[in-house]
Amino acid sequence: MKIFLFFLIIFSTGTIYSHTYLSPDKNLQLNIRLSNSGEFFYEIKFKNNVVVKESKVGFVLDENIDFFSSFRIEGITETSVSEKWATVWGEVDSIFNNYNEVKVFLEQTTSKRKLTITFRLFNDGLGFRYEFPAQDNLKYFIVSDEITQFAMTGDHKTFWIPGDYDSQEYTYSTSKISEINSYVGNGFNEIVIKSIPRENLVQTPLMMKTNEGLYINIHEAALLNYPVMHLKADKENLIMQVELCPDAVGNKAYLQTPFNTPWRTIIISDKAEKILESNLILNLNEASIIDDVTWIKPKKYIGIWWGMHVGLYSWNYANIDNIRIENTDWKNLKPNGKHGATTERTKNYIDFAARYGFDAVLIEGWNVGWEDWFGHWKENVFDFVTPYPDFDVEEVSNYAKSKSVELIMHHETSASVTNYERRLDEAFAFLKKYNYSSIKTGYVGRIIPRGEHHDGQWMVNHFTRVLDKAAKEKICINSHESVRPTGLHRTYPNWLSAEASRGNEFNAWSNGNPPEHETILPFTRLIGGPMDYTPGIFQIKMDYYNPDSKFQVHTTLAKQLALFVIMYSPIQMAADLPENYERFPDAFQFIVDVPVDWQKKKVLYAEPGEYVVIARKDRNSDNWFIGAITDENKRMFNLSLNFLDEGMYEAIIYNDSEDAHWNSNPMSYKIEKKKLTRSDQLIIHLAEGGGCAVSLKKISAD
Numbered sequence: 001m002k003i004f005l006f007f008l009i010i011f012s013t014g015t016i017y018s019h020t021y022l023s024p025d026k027n028l029q030l031n032i033r034l035s036n037s038g039e040f041f042y043e044i045k046f047k048n049n050v051v052v053k054e055s056k057v058g059f060v061l062d063e064n065i066d067f068f069s070s071f072r073i074e075g076i077t078e079t080s081v082s083e084k085w086a087t088v089w090g091e092v093d094s095i096f097n098n099y100n101e102v103k104v105f106l107e108q109t110t111s112k113r114k115l116t117i118t119f120r121l122f123n124d125g126l127g128f129r130y131e132f133p134a135q136d137n138l139k140y141f142i143v144s145d146e147i148t149q150f151a152m153t154g155d156h157k158t159f160w161i162p163g164d165y166d167s168q169e170y171t172y173s174t175s176k177i178s179e180i181n182s183y184v185g186n187g188f189n190e191i192v193i194k195s196i197p198r199e200n201l202v203q204t205p206l207m208m209k210t211n212e213g214l215y216i217n218i219h220e221a222a223l224l225n226y227p228v229m230h231l232k233a234d235k236e237n238l239i240m241q242v243e244l245c246p247d248a249v250g251n252k253a254y255l256q257t258p259f260n261t262p263w264r265t266i267i268i269s270d271k272a273e274k275i276l277e278s279n280l281i282l283n284l285n286e287a288s289i290i291d292d293v294t295w296i297k298p299k300k301y302i303g304i305w306w307g308m309h310v311g312l313y314s315w316n317y318a319n320i321d322n323i324r325i326e327n328t329d330w331k332n333l334k335p336n337g338k339h340g341a342t343t344e345r346t347k348n349y350i351d352f353a354a355r356y357g358f359d360a361v362l363i364e365g366w367n368v369g370w371e372d373w374f375g376h377w378k379e380n381v382f383d384f385v386t387p388y389p390d391f392d393v394e395e396v397s398n399y400a401k402s403k404s405v406e407l408i409m410h411h412e413t414s415a416s417v418t419n420y421e422r423r424l425d426e427a428f429a430f431l432k433k434y435n436y437s438s439i440k441t442g443y444v445g446r447i448i449p450r451g452e453h454h455d456g457q458w459m460v461n462h463f464t465r466v467l468d469k470a471a472k473e474k475i476c477i478n479s480h481e482s483v484r485p486t487g488l489h490r491t492y493p494n495w496l497s498a499e500a501s502r503g504n505e506f507n508a509w510s511n512g513n514p515p516e517h518e519t520i521l522p523f524t525r526l527i528g529g530p531m532d533y534t535p536g537i538f539q540i541k542m543d544y545y546n547p548d549s550k551f552q553v554h555t556t557l558a559k560q561l562a563l564f565v566i567m568y569s570p571i572q573m574a575a576d577l578p579e580n581y582e583r584f585p586d587a588f589q590f591i592v593d594v595p596v597d598w599q600k601k602k603v604l605y606a607e608p609g610e611y612v613v614i615a616r617k618d619r620n621s622d623n624w625f626i627g628a629i630t631d632e633n634k635r636m637f638n639l640s641l642n643f644l645d646e647g648m649y650e651a652i653i654y655n656d657s658e659d660a661h662w663n664s665n666p667m668s669y670k671i672e673k674k675k676l677t678r679s680d681q682l683i684i685h686l687a688e689g690g691g692c693a694v695s696l697k698k699i700s701a702d
Contacts, residue, residue: 015033015034015035015036016034016035016036016038016072016073017032017033017034017073018031018032018033018034019031019032019076021078021100021102021119021121022100022121023099023100023121023122023123024080024082024098024099024100024121024122024123025123027046027047027123028044028045028046028121028122028123028124028125028126028268029044029045029046029048030042030043030044030102030119030121030126031043031044031045031054032102032104032119033054034071034072034073037069037070038069038070038071038072038108038109039056039058039068039069039071040056040057040058040068040071040104040106040117041054041055041056041057042054042055042057042119042128043055044126044266044268046214046268046270047270049212049214050153051153051214051216051266051268052150052151052152052153052266053151053152053153054151055148055149055150055151055239056068056147056148056149057117057130057147057148057149058115058146058147058148059130059143059144059145059146059147060143060144060145060147061141061142061143061144062141062142062143062144062251063144064144066110067108067111067113067115068147069108070108070109070110070111071106071107071108071109071115072106072107072108072109073104073105073106074105074106074107074114075105076102076103076104076105077101077102077103077105078100078101078102078103079100079101079103080099080100080101081097081098081099081101082096082097082098083096083097083098084096084097085097085287087490088288088293088296088493089296089297089298089493089496089570089597089619090282090570090597090598091568091598091601091616092279092598092599092600092601093598093599093600093619095279095282095283096279097279097283098122098123099120099121099122099283100120100121101118101119101120101121102118102119102121103116103117103118103119104116104117104118104119111137112137113135113137113138114132114133114135114137114138115130115131115132116130116131116132116133117129117130117131118131120263120284122280122283124267124268124269124274124278124280125217125265125266125267125268125278125280126265126266126268127221127263127264127265127266127280127284128263128264129222129260129261129262129263129264130260130261131258131259131260131261132255132257132258132259132260133257133258134257134258135257138257139256139257140254140255140256141255141256141257142251142252142253142254142255143244143251143252143253143254143255144251144252145244145252146229146242146244146252146261147241147242148241148242148264149239149240149241149242150218150231150239150240150241150266151237151238151239151240152177152208152216152238152239152240153210153238154210154211154238155176155177155178155238156176156177156208156209156210156211156216156238157174157175157176157208157209157210158174158175158176158177158180158202158206158207158208159172159173159174159206159207159208159520159523159524159608159609160172160173160174160175160180160202160203160206161173161202161203161524162201162202162203163198163201163202163203163230163231163232163243164203165198165228165230165245165246165453165454165455165456166446166447166453166454166455167454167481168203168484168500168501168502168525169501169502169503169506170502171502171513171514171517172516172517172520172524172609174609177208177233177235177238177240178235178236178238179235180200180202180233180235181200198230198232198243200232200233200235201230201231201232201233201243202230202231202232202233203230203231203484204218204219204220204229204230204231204484205217205218205219205484205523205524205525205527205528206218206219206231206240206524207275207520207523207524207527207608209272209608213270214268214269214270215267215268215269215270215271215272215274215275215608216266216267216268217265217266217267217268217275217278217523217527218231218240218264218265218266219265219267219281219486219527219528220262220263220264220265220486221262221263221265221280221281221282221284221285221486221487221528222262222263222284222285222286222486222487222488222491223262223460223483223486223488224262224460224464224488225253225255225259225457225460225461225464226244226253226255226261226262226457226460227244227245227246227247227252227253227455227456227457227460228244228245228455228456228460228483228484229242229243229244229262229264230242230243230244230245230455231243242264245453245455245456245457246453246456247451247452247453247456247457247458248449248450248451248452249451252457253457254457262486263284265280265281265284267280267281267527272523272606272607272608273603273604273605273606274603275523275527275606276522276523276603276606276612276614277601277602277603278527281486281487281527281528281529282487282490284487285486285487285488285490285491286490286491287490287491288490288491288492288493289471289491289492290471290492290493290494293493295474296476296493296494296496297359297437297476298496298570298571298572298596298597299359299360299406299408299437299438299476299496299570299571299572299596300358300359300360300571300572300573300574300594300595300596301353301358301359301360301361301362301406301408301571301572301573301574302349302352302353302358302360302361302362302573302574302575302578303349303361303362303363303364303408303573303575304340304341304345304346304349304361304362304363304364304365305362305364305534305573305575306508306534306537306575306576306577307340307577308340308364308365309505309508309509310508310542310545310546311545311546312338312340312545312577313338313339313340313345313365314336314338314339314340314365314370315340315341315364315365315370316336316339316365316370316371317330317333317335317336317339317368317370317371317388317389317390318330318333318334318335318336318371319336319371320333320371320372321371321372323368323369323371323372325368325369325380325381325382325383325386326380326383328368330368330386330388330389331389333389335389335390339365339388339390340364340365341363341364341365341366341388341391342390342391343390343391343392343395343396346361346363346366346391346396347396347399348578349361349363349578350396350399350400350403350405351403352578353403353405354403354404354405356588356592357592358405358574359405359406360405360406360407360408360437360438361400361405361406361407361408362408362410362440362573363391363396363407363408363409363410364410364412364440365388365410366387366388366391366393366410367382367383367384367385367386367387367388367410368382368383368386368387368388369381369382369383370412373412373414374414374444374445378414378416379416379418379419379448380416380419381414381416381419382411382412382413382414382416382419382420383423383426384411384420384423384426384427384430385423385426385427385430393434394434397434397435397436400435401435406435406436406437406438407434407435407436407437408436408437408438408439408440408478409431409436409438409439409440410439410440410442411427411439411440411441411442412441412442412444413441413442413443414442414443414444414445415443415444415445415446415447415448415454415481416445416448417443417447417448417449417452417459417462418448418449419448421462421465424466424469428469428470428473428475431473431475432473436475437475437476438475438476438477438478438496438571439470439475439476439477439478440478440479440480440532441466441477441478441479441480441482442480442481443459443479443480443481443482444480444481447459454481454482454483455483459483460483463479463482463483464492466479467488467492467494467495470494471492471494474494475494476494476495476496476571477494477495477496478496478497478498478532478571479495479497479498479499479500480498480499480500480532481499481500482498482499482500483498483500484498484500484501484525484528484529485498485500485528485529485530486528486529487528487529488529489529489530495529496530496569496570496571497529497530497531497532497569497570497571498529498530498531498532499531499532500525500531501521501524501525501531501533502517503531503532503533503534504533504534504535504537504553504575505534507537507542507551507552507553507554508542508551509542509551510551511551512551512552512553512554513554514554514631514632515554515555515630515631515632515662515688515689516609516610516631516632517554518533518555518559518563518566518567518612518629519607519608519609519610519611519612519629519630519631520608520609521533521567522566522567522606522612523606523608524608526567526568530568530569530570530571531567531568531569532569532571532573533563533567533569534573534575535560535563535564535567535572535573535574535575536560536561536563536564536573536574536575536576536591537553537560537575537576538557538560538576538580538581538583538584538587538588538667539576539577539580539583539667540552540553540555540556540557540666540667541553541666552663552666553666554662554663554689555629555662555666555689555690555691556656556660556661556662556666556667556668556669556687556689556690556691557584557587557666557667557668557669558587558654558655558656558660558669558687558690558691558692558693559629559630559656559662559686559689559690559691560691561587561590561591561627561654561691561693562627562628562629562654562691562692562693563627563629563691564590564591564594564625564627564693565594565614565615565616565625565626565627565693566612566614566627566629568598569596570596570597571596572596574591586671587654587669587671589652590652590654590693590695593625593695593697594625594693594695595618595619595620595621595623595625597618597619597620598616598617598618598619599617599618599619600616600617600643601614601615601616601617602614602615602616602643604626604637604639604640604643605628605637609631610630610631610633611628611629611630611631611635611637611686612627612628612629613626613627613628613629613637613639614626614627614628615643621698622645622647622698623649623695623696623697623698624643624644624649624695624696625693625694625695625696626639626692626693626694626696627691627692627693627694628684628686628691628692628693629686629690629691630686630688630689630690630691631689632662632688632689633688634685634686634687634688634690635685635686636683636684636685636686637683637684637686638681638682638683639681639682639683639684640681641676641677641678641679641680641681641682641696642678642679643678644676644677644678644696645678645698646677646678646701646702647677647698647699647700647701647702648675648676648677648698648699648700648702649675649676649677649696649697649698649699650673650674650675650696650697650699651673651674651675651676651682651694651695651696652671652672652673652694652695652697653671653672653673653674653682653684653692653693653694654669654671654692654693654694655669655670655671655672655684655685655692656668656669656670656685656686656687656690656691656692657669657670657687658685660687660690661687661688661689661690662687662688662689662690663688663689666689675699676696682694
């Protein structure tokens with residue numbers, strides 16, 4: 001470790017101190033500067049080109065206290081790290097962590113308060129965070145604003161969703177920074193709670209592309225005990241300014257020293273493929289806090305879910321309003337005849353899962369309270385332990401156990417978080433009693449306590465409390481309507497996945513997701529961690545269920561297969577109805593074969609908003625799988641297979657037919673078989689809004 005102490009040197013430019021630091025490969029350059037007024041700035045260059053212009057850092061504390069100027073540098077330390085660590089599960093089995101760290105120790109001359117800024121320079125980007133050491137002059141404090149800036153060098157092409165503190169469920173807009181507008185009304189909360197995003201505010205991960213072909217991704221890592229970071233666009237000066245989600249009275253964070261903020265991350269490359277291969281965010285998270293991880297298993301599952309979205313079944317058992325769970329005689333209520341989560345139907349799903357080798361079955365709508373929950377702001381809707389009269393939880397549990405199929409519990413809180421926390425001990429005891437291995441949590445609606453937001457510090461801490469309790473009980477979490485991931489699945493490997501974006505469900509009952517949607521998500525939402533996108537819809541058009549419906553999935557059937565490779569999740573759902581899979585058994589075979597835990601990842605082609613082609617190697621075999629997807633344009637790719645190991649592979653290619661089209665002919669596909677080696681090329685054709693999935697099974701060693 002190098003340690004430096006500094007004398008004040010005042011340059012004619014008004015600079016007290018400036019210095020340059022490099023990444024291990026010397027392509028990334030960090031410049032830091034302390035001005036004559038004691039303001040601290042950073043600048044980033046990549047291959048000698050400025051990527052982030054000189055940008056300000058610091059805070060405004062409660063009562064408008066300045067904590068961004070009058071700094072002096074007490075010292076700087078430099079360290080280098082080069083190590084490899086093994087993943088519990090993931091897109092790869094091990095990750096190389098290599099960075100140069102610069103730690104700048106600051107003291108504010110006016111208040112004697114201390115602040116440390118730690119920078120880590122990776123070959124593919126930069127992470128930096130603020131560290132408040134234990135000190136007499138700063139113990140308990142409130143953050144009013146974080147003034148971190150990312151000053152851009154040009155009016156970049158930007159892929160963004162509005163800065164809604166309560167939902168990420170939007171389709172993406174593509175525009176220049178200067179064209180970011182205040183609100184695009186296509187989000188889930190516009191439907192549910194009429195949430196209004198703030199002017200010129202966007203969410204992270206934020207993906208940008210410069211006119212020179214440089215790719216820039218801004219996000220955060222290791223979000224703990226701190227609000228979610230949004231970015232406010234200064235459209236005139238092209239500066240992205242950090243905006244933290246406030247609490248009910250407008251404060252941002254309540255902190256006690258010592259404390260470290262989340263990392264602010266900037267991934268940079270001149271190749272889009274390298275953005276998707278970056279492990280920077282995971283490397284900035286701490287190692288697993290769970291010592292024994294043997295019980296944490298990736299899962300492929302089916303569920304009683306899509307039938308409700310397409311209108312065949314209902315979550316609720318009866319059709320009455322204003323039910324209170326504590327004073328309702330459920331056995332005497334008249335059933336509506338559409339309830340989905342019945343004992344009989346669940347056992348059928350368990351049979352299907354056992355027959356095709358699925359690990360688990362998700363059961364939604366099993367518990368009382370669904371009669372009067374949606375869009376209402378009620379304190380006490382669900383108790384998480386009382387099943388409906390037509391769902392025998394003990395019989396279902398025993399039946400699943402006899403078939404070696406796990407069960408996934410659904411805890412929809414209707415955003416009444418105080419109610420959920422009150423009942424959490426009893427709910428988890430119920431889980432353990434009936435052998436449930438995982439929970440899908442949900443937080444639809446306005447948060448109770450009133451005035452808090454999904455993205456606020458209070459809710460960030462709630463999600464962590466649930467993860468901690470689940471880890472103690474050996475339960476895995478798949479969170480919906482939660483904060484978007486920031487790599488915390490390294491620290492909490494029982495957090496298998498999250499929704500935190502606009503998933504496949506919107507295609508069943510709204511204008512849906514445009515064909516480009518899934519080509520943007522890998523560059524945005526999935527940068528922070530796995531997504532429960534729920535792919536695998538075979539019956540594309542919803543008029544199959546309701547002749548009056550105009551809705552559909554905006555992809556081809558072959559693209560739905562490819563999404564199992566593109567949209568990574570270790571708890572991956574085959575989302576369609578079992579009967580629809582049995583209508584197309586040859587296509588369904590890919591879903592049966594594709595794994596959910598990987599050894600290697602190779603991004604073959606990628607361009608945000610246009611196409612993504614990824615190859616992955618199974619963690620538990622020598623087999624490889626390829627997924628390729630496109631936007632509304634047809635495409636052809638000539639794939640080099642030089643990533644394969646030596647030997648012969650049987651390739652099964654699930655491709656769009658020549659006449660396939662996401663709108664006019666989405667369910668037309670063809671299947672081919674070939675024998676291939678690593679010296680071969682594979683040409684694939686994607687229809688408009690289409691895709692291709694390939695399984696490559698090793699059949700000989702050489």
